[in-house]
Amino acid sequence: MDTGTHVVMGLSLGGLATIDPTIANDPLLPTSIMIATIIGSQAPDFDTILKLRNNAVYIRNHRGITHSLPAILLWPLLITGGIITFTPETNWPLVLLWSFIAVFLHVFVDIFNAYGTQALRPISNKWIALGVINIFDPFIFFSHLAAFSLWAFGTPTGPTFLVLYIVLILYYTWRIYEKKKVVQHAKKLHSDATHVFVSPSIRWNQWHLVIRTPELLFVAESRNNEIEYFEQYSFDPIPDIPVINTARKDSNLDAFLSFSPTYRWEVEDKDDMIEVRFIDLRYRSKGHYPFVAIVQLDENLNIISSYTGWVFSEETLQKKLNVITE
The missing domain is CATH 1.10.132 (Topoisomerase I; Chain A, domain 4)
Structure with missing residues (x-):
C-alpha cells in the first residue's frame, strides 16, 4: 500500500x-x-x-x-x-x-x-x-x-x-471474489490460457489484464465484467543468443527480470549500437507501458548504458540513457 x-x-x-x-x-x-x-x-x-x-x-x-x-x-x-x-x-x-x-x-x-x-x-x-x-x-x-x-x-x-x-x-473478501470473477471470465474466453495476470485499478469495476497462452500474450482490460482487448503479442521465451545473454548480465535488466512476471522483449539495431528492451505488460496506461528495462550495447556487445524503472515518454527514457535524440 x-x-x-x-x-x-x-x-x-x-x-x-x-x-x-x-x-x-x-x-x-x-x-x-x-x-x-x-x-x-x-x-x-x-x-x-x-x-x-x-x-x-x-x-x-x-x-x-x-x-x-x-x-x-x-x-x-x-x-x-x-x-x-x-x-x-x-x-x-x-x-x-x-x-x-x-x-x-x-x-x-x-x-x-x-x-x-x-x-x-x-x-x-x-x-x-x-x-x-x-x-x-x-x-x-x-x-x-x-x-x-x-x-x-x-x-x-x-x-x-x-x-x-x-x-x-x-x-x-468482496475484492477477492471480484478478482476471481475476472480471472474466470478471462479463462472462459481463453480456454488455453496458462496465466492470467490481474492488476487492480483505482476503480472498483476496472482491472488490467495480461492473458498468456502458449503462443500469445493479450493485453486487455476488464470493465463492468466486459473484457476489452488492446494489443496482442507473440509469447516468445527469452532466446539463448549472445546479445541477450550479454544484456542479462546488466544489473538493471537483471533486476527487472527478478521482479516482472510478464513482459515482451525486442532487439533493435540503432545506427552504431544494439538496443535490448524489455517491457512489463501489466501497467499499460493511456496506450503506454511505463515500466521497462533497456540495455544498449555497441557492435562488440559491450554495454554502453542501461536503465530500468518507470518512464512515461521515450524522450525522458533517452535522457536517462544519456543518448542525444534528434
Whole structure:
C-alpha cells in the first residue's frame, strides 16, 4: 500500500488496542502502543532509502528482506526496545504484541496488490502478489478518515476501530471474489490460457489484464465484467543468443527480470549500437507501458548504458540513457 494508507492503519491499530481494558485504563500505555503501531506500520518500508542508490537495487530489494519472515519478528523487537529505552516502566509485552501486529498487517496488506512482497523469504524468494487491491485504495483510506472523524466526535475508541476492521475484512473478501470473477471470465474466453495476470485499478469495476497462452500474450482490460482487448503479442521465451545473454548480465535488466512476471522483449539495431528492451505488460496506461528495462550495447556487445524503472515518454527514457535524440 501507499505510505499514507500505512500511516492511517498504524493510527487505527493504536486506537483498536484500547479495546483491551488493560491498555485503556493505563495512563501511559496507550501512548506507547500508538507510537509502536505507527512506527510498526512504516518500518518494513524503510528500505525505500535504497532509491538513493539506483533503481536496480531498489527494484530488486524493495519489499524483499524488510518484508521477510525474519523481519516480521525483528522489527517489533527493535521498536519495543527503542520504546522501553525511553519509558522503561511501560508494559513491554503489550507494546511488543501491538508492534508485531502493526508490522504483520503492513506486510499482509502489501501482498494484496500487484507489486506484492517476498514475504516468505528465506523459505522462498517468490514474489507474492495477489492483485486484489490497488496500491492506493480510496475506500480503505477514506474509511479510516471516517473512523477518525467518529472518534473525534466522541465515539468509543476501541469499538469504533473494531467496526472499521470488520468492514475492511468484508471489503477485502468482496475484492477477492471480484478478482476471481475476472480471472474466470478471462479463462472462459481463453480456454488455453496458462496465466492470467490481474492488476487492480483505482476503480472498483476496472482491472488490467495480461492473458498468456502458449503462443500469445493479450493485453486487455476488464470493465463492468466486459473484457476489452488492446494489443496482442507473440509469447516468445527469452532466446539463448549472445546479445541477450550479454544484456542479462546488466544489473538493471537483471533486476527487472527478478521482479516482472510478464513482459515482451525486442532487439533493435540503432545506427552504431544494439538496443535490448524489455517491457512489463501489466501497467499499460493511456496506450503506454511505463515500466521497462533497456540495455544498449555497441557492435562488440559491450554495454554502453542501461536503465530500468518507470518512464512515461521515450524522450525522458533517452535522457536517462544519456543518448542525444534528434
